[in-house]
Amino acid sequence: MNTQLTITIAGQDHPQLINQLAAKTHELGGKWLISKIHRLDNQIVGIIKVDIPNETAAQLKLAFSKLTDLNPRIIDVPLPIPLDKLKPLTLKVESSDRPGIVNDITNILDDIGVDIVNIENHRVGVPDLGQTLFFAELMVNVPSEVNVEQLLEAVQQVEDGMRVNVVE
Incomplete structure (x- = not known):
């Protein structure tokens, strides 16, 4: 039997x-399912999802933890919610920018029970309008009992004029 770790x-x-890191995982019978790793100015940051036999998971945790220059954090992946109870959606958000907008959006989604899988956002200054615009794209898992139209309306309440759409 295998276990999954997020590192x-x-x-x-x-x-x-x-x-x-990959060689040690392979040596212990594991495999990387997903990884995103970035290098910048001699620094590295990343996230790796590993599938590994239960009997060697502790050895992998120990091996990664011994890397003193790396600062790893290892979490056992909880059992997922069955996919038939979730609707994956991609939301596109456009709004005037303001401090705390990401916090407010994520709080509303959390209150509704929506899991954020991925969020990417950026801001664009528009000198002619004298303001900054906020854009975000969120991949989310929505519980099947949540009405999508009501979800969109709830998020749109974060800011006057905010537009939230489902990307098809």
């Missing part, structure tokens, strides 16, 4: 680091 890493980069 976040951040710290000093060095040659062959990613290869060493």
Whole structure:
């Protein structure tokens, strides 16, 4: 039987680091399911989802934890909610920007029971209008009992003039 781990890493980069992590995972019978790793100015940050046999998971945790320059955090992945009880959606948000807008959007989604899978946002200054615009795209899992139209209306209440649409 296997278990899944989510491992976040951040710290000093060095040659062959990613290869060493992958090799140790492979040596212990595990495999990387998903990974996103970025390098910047001799630093590395990333997240890795690993599937590994139960009997070697503790060894992998110990091996990653011994990397003093890396600062790993390892979390056992909880059992997922059955997919038939979730609707995956992508939401596109456009609004005037203001401090706290991401916090307010995520709080509303959390209150409704929506899980955020991915969020990407950016801001664009528009000098002719004298303001900054906020854009976000969120991949979410919505419980099947939640009405999507009501969800969109709830998020739109965050800011006057906010537009929230489902991306098809």
